Amino acid sequence: MKTFFTLLFTMMLMYSANAQNKKETLKWLNKHQKYITIVNPSGYSSENFKLEMTEDYIKAQTKMHGQKHETIMYWSQIKNIMLGLIKEENGYVSLNAEDNGNRAPSITLYLSDYSTEMRDKLTLMANMSGTDVTLQKLDMRGKSLFSN
Numbered sequence: 001m002k003t004f005f006t007l008l009f010t011m012m013l014m015y016s017a018n019a020q021n022k023k024e025t026l027k028w029l030n031k032h033q034k035y036i037t038i039v040n041p042s043g044y045s046s047e048n049f050k051l052e053m054t055e056d057y058i059k060a061q062t063k064m065h066g067q068k069h070e071t072i073m074y075w076s077q078i079k080n081i082m083l084g085l086i087k088e089e090n091g092y093v094s095l096n097a098e099d100n101g102n103r104a105p106s107i108t109l110y111l112s113d114y115s116t117e118m119r120d121k122l123t124l125m126a127n128m129s130g131t132d133v134t135l136q137k138l139d140m141r142g143k144s145l146f147s148n
Contacts, residue, residue: 022055022128025121029053032114032121040108041071051109056129058095058122060107071105073097075129083119084138091115093122 030053039049039060046062046069053059059072079098085091093115094108111118119135126133 022125025124025128026053026055029118029121029125032118035111035113035118036109037112038110040106040110041069042106044069045108045110053125058107058125060109071107073105073107075126076131077105078122078126078131078133080134080136081119081123081126082136082138083115085115085141087141089113089115089117093119095122095126 033051033053036049036051038045038047039051039062040046041060041062044062044064046064048063050061051059057072057074059070061068061070063069073095077097078095080096082094082096083091084094090112092108092110094106096106097104109118123133123135
């Protein structure tokens with residue numbers, strides 16, 4: 001019986017720590033939204049966007065030519081996160097579902113700063129929601145398209 005209560009107490013502590021980490025991570029993500037310059041929900045990029053992040057999901061909305069485009073991805077749906085660095089910490093973070101087909105939900109965030117840290121925090125949210133995220137990185141800093 002003592003072992004049962006010890007296990008139960010340990011599980012409660014882990015759940016509590018996970019919930020606290022999610023709250024702190026969300027707080028950081030929402031505070032750093034000001035560095036997001038363009039949002040692309042499933043192929044509809046725009047500087048006119050609304051981004052919402054909760055403990056359960058990330059939702060991106062854009063408006064283009066009077067039409068609204070929206071993608072909601074639950075953190076547990078995210079299987080692949082791509083970081084693209086263009087100059088210093090200026091770049092993008094792309095969140096993708098397991099199926100990388102044309103109909104799979106995806107959200108790409110273009111950032112003026114904090115790209116690497118944003119990727120790390122988004123990955124943490126997905127991992128704390130029970131998924132196992134594959135990370136990819138494309139570093140184009142200091143590279144020229146016209147050189148060998």
